[in-house]
Amino acid sequence: MINRAAAVLLKHRESYLLMTPYMIFFILFTILPVVLSVVMGFTYYNLIEPPRFVGWYNYIRLFLDDDIFITALKNTMLFAFVTGPISYGLSFLVAWIINDLSRTLRSIATVLFYIPTIIGVSVYPLWRLIFSPDAYGYLNGMLMKWGFLQEPVAWLLDKNHLLFILILVQLWMSMGISFLAFVAGLQTVDSSLYEAGVVDGIRNRFQELWYITLPSMIPQLVFGAVMQIVISFSVADVSIQLAGFPSTEYAGETMVTHIMDYGSIRYEMGYASSMAAFLFAIMVLTNRIVTKLLHKVGI
Incomplete structure (x- = not known):
């Protein structure tokens, strides 16, 4: 051997x-x-003292002695199960629609739809201006002008509105690497397969999509799913930039911001590592489930 x-x-x-x-x-x-x-994750480590083995204490603490972690876990799962599927489906839909355009128009459309991902960080001040808590904020100003509001609403400070706004902004920024993978994947599908499909009885674009396009894009679809899972579970910047760190009553707290809190501010590296390991396990498990579902439906 x-x-x-x-x-x-x-x-x-x-x-x-x-x-x-x-x-x-x-x-x-x-x-x-x-x-x-x-x-x-199985130690207590504060960067000053040597790591001290504590067994499963950190993991028990996550669920029994850290209410903020439970909030962060709920928010992260909500981000993942809302922005993940919507972004994935929207990325493929847009890529499929622009695929029939000429090469020049397709390139322009690809850049236009990908721009939010590139400039996302630089436009956070604009989002803060839109949701500004005073009457000069664009959203408050318009709603008050049209009679929907009598006084300004502190959108980014109100726990009842904050998470919805963060999800909305994250969706706007979500057409990233998976979108580019789908655009490239659609270009690799052999055109002769569509001609053969017409002979075999395919009569419309949706049958063509289901029986030819999707099965021909297995690598790109799986890659896009993996990347979307990673992005959806790793949300942090949008919460920090718009809601603050920490956010009001931790309404915008996510797993990553909670890890940053304990790792880079409190320096409880052992506890932060246990959260990181738990998040990693969730991402791996979700990836396995999504990949199996894609193959199970014939994609």
Whole structure:
């Protein structure tokens, strides 16, 4: 067995040599931090004292002694199960619609729909102006002018409105990498398959989509699903920039902002690591479920 493995390595030594730089960085900056985070989750570590093993204490504390974590978990799951599917479906729908445009128009449309992802950080001041709590805010001004409001509403300070606004802004910024993957994937579908489909009885665009386009885009669809899951569960910037850190009554708290709170402010690295490990487990589990569902429906 060892000799066979050595023979394979020797046969493909050029390929492994080319992979070596990437694998070194992948192990150092991805695999190793994940492993360390899992290990640190079982310790108490404050960056000053040496790590002290505490067993499952941090994980028990998450659910029995941290009400804010429960709020953050609920908010994160709401973000994931609202923005994730909507963004995924919207990204594919827009990519499918613009696919039949000419090359120039398709490129322009791709840039226009991808711009919110690129400039998202730079337009947070504009969103704060739109939802400003005084009468000079665009939303308050319009609603008061039209008679829907008698006095300004502090949209970003009101826990009843805050989460909805954050989800709305996140949706606006959500057509990212998965959208580009779908645009590229649609270009790789063999046009002869559509001609053969017409001969086999396909009569409209939706049958064409279901029986030809989607099965031909398995790699891009799975990649888009994985990226959308990662983005949906990693929401933090939109909450910090619009709702503050921390937000009013922690109404905009997410798992990532809670990890940042304990990791970079309170320096309870062991506890922060346990939250990171738990979030990682949720993302992996969700990824497995979504991938199986995609394959189960024939995609």
